[in-house]
Amino acid sequence: MxxxxxxxxxxxxxxxxxxxxxxxxxxxxxxxxxxxxxxxxxxxxxxxxxxxxxxxxxxxxxxxxxxxxxxxxxxxxxxxxxxxxxxxxxxxxxxxxxxxxxxxxxxxxxxxxKSGWPKSTNELMGRKSFLGFSGEEHKLLRRLTAAPINGHKALSMYHEYIKEVTINSFDELAKANRPIEFLIEVKKITFKIIMHTFLGSEVDPMMKTLEEEYANLNNGLRAIAINLPGFAFYKALKARKKLVKILQAVVDGRRARKSSNLSETQQDDGVVNGC
Structure with a gap:
């Protein structure tokens, strides 16, 4: 050539x-x-x-x-x-x-x-989530969901649990004898407290699974909506299905116990008991 x-x-x-x-x-x-x-x-x-x-x-x-x-x-x-x-x-x-x-x-x-969100966020959070409403509808939904945990009296029921989780978590970190990312560890503690507050003690054994799947869901909220293996949105959709399955089981169990007149303490039931 x-x-x-x-x-x-x-x-x-x-x-x-x-x-x-x-x-x-x-x-x-x-x-x-x-x-x-x-x-x-x-x-x-x-x-x-x-x-x-x-x-x-x-x-x-x-x-x-x-x-x-x-x-x-x-x-x-x-x-x-x-x-x-x-x-x-x-x-x-x-x-x-x-x-x-x-x-x-x-x-x-x-x-x-008008407020709006990316397609990936809307699909992952759902049409009936806080993101799907605006104006008066958003305010009404916020009042209904936040009422059980608003105020000193409502939160005082969880004070001992919050104290126990925080102390135990920091004790475990102190014994780890390794560098930690403080913000990440605080997020884990906060997530554990929120899950217990809303869902009750029955989710404690599956807390690690909830934390991992929620992290996968959160990573997909700002991702491009490409539903193919290897993309964050695909992984987030799978995580959403797993979370919905877990939460639905908790809600169904509460409703079944309520209909059978099986009562538990308000603190142990968590906020979802009102469903």
């Missing part, structure tokens, strides 16, 4: 790669922005990212490596300090605002700006 021909092939491959790269990078821009018409819908500067994925790779990368501000800093460096940018986030065309005044306007104007 002649050297000249080899360079021609190499140049053609490089040119083709650049063309494909440019085409893919422009696909979202053409599809979502160009069809709106500039005169009718003037949009802020920004980058719509890759097809389907959008800007999520750089967004998740910034959070994973502990530098979330770098995502916005990159926008500012590329498009100027405008305070508002277009992007493609969580499977939808999005507008990102960064100025305090603009953020305040968006967050406080319930008539023109």
């Amino acid at each position: 002649e050297p000249g021909f080899g360079w021609m092939v190499f140049t053609a491959l490089v040119g083709e790669s650049v063309a494909i790269y440019g085409l893919l990078k422009s696909a979202n821009q053409w599809y979502y922005v160009s069809r709106l018409g500039r005169e009718q819908y003037p949009l802020p500067p920004g980058d719509m990212g890759w097809p389907l994925i959008g800007n999520m790779w750089s967004f998740l990368f910034a959070f994973k490596y502990g530098d979330p501000d770098s995502f916005i800093s990159n926008m500012v460096a590329r498009f100027g300090r405008t305070g508002i940018y277009k992007a493609y986030m969580f499977g939808s065309p999005s507008i990102i605002v960064t100025l305090p005044e603009t953020c305040k306007q968006v967050l406080m104007d319930d008539e023109r700006f």
Whole structure:
């Protein structure tokens, strides 16, 4: 093969790669922005990212490596300090605002700006969760669920349990004779107390399973909604099914005991006893 021909092939491959790269990078821009018409819908500067994925790779990368501000800093460096940018986030065309005044306007104007969540979050949390309601419906649901544990009198029933769990947990950590991540350990203690408060002592034997599955569920809330093995959303959906199965068994057991007039102390029953 002649050297000249080899360079021609190499140049053609490089040119083709650049063309494909440019085409893919422009696909979202053409599809979502160009069809709106500039005169009718003037949009802020920004980058719509890759097809389907959008800007999520750089967004998740910034959070994973502990530098979330770098995502916005990159926008500012590329498009100027405008305070508002277009992007493609969580499977939808999005507008990102960064100025305090603009953020305040968006967050406080319930008539023109409705609260919403990514598809992955809605599917994992459910349509009837707190996230699925707004306004008066949200306030009503919050009052109904928070009433049993609001106030000093309600929480005083769990004081001894909270004290016991906290002391025992710190004793175990002290005996471990190894470095610990304090925030993670405190989260575990808090999770154990919350589960006991809402579900009662019968979930104590399965606390580790609940903790692991909840962690898997939480990891999928901000992930891209790709339901394929290896993705966080896929793992979160499996965790949700396991958690629903466990919680449903607890609720069914409470209802069965209640119908059979089998009473337990209010502290041991937990909040779910009111179901």
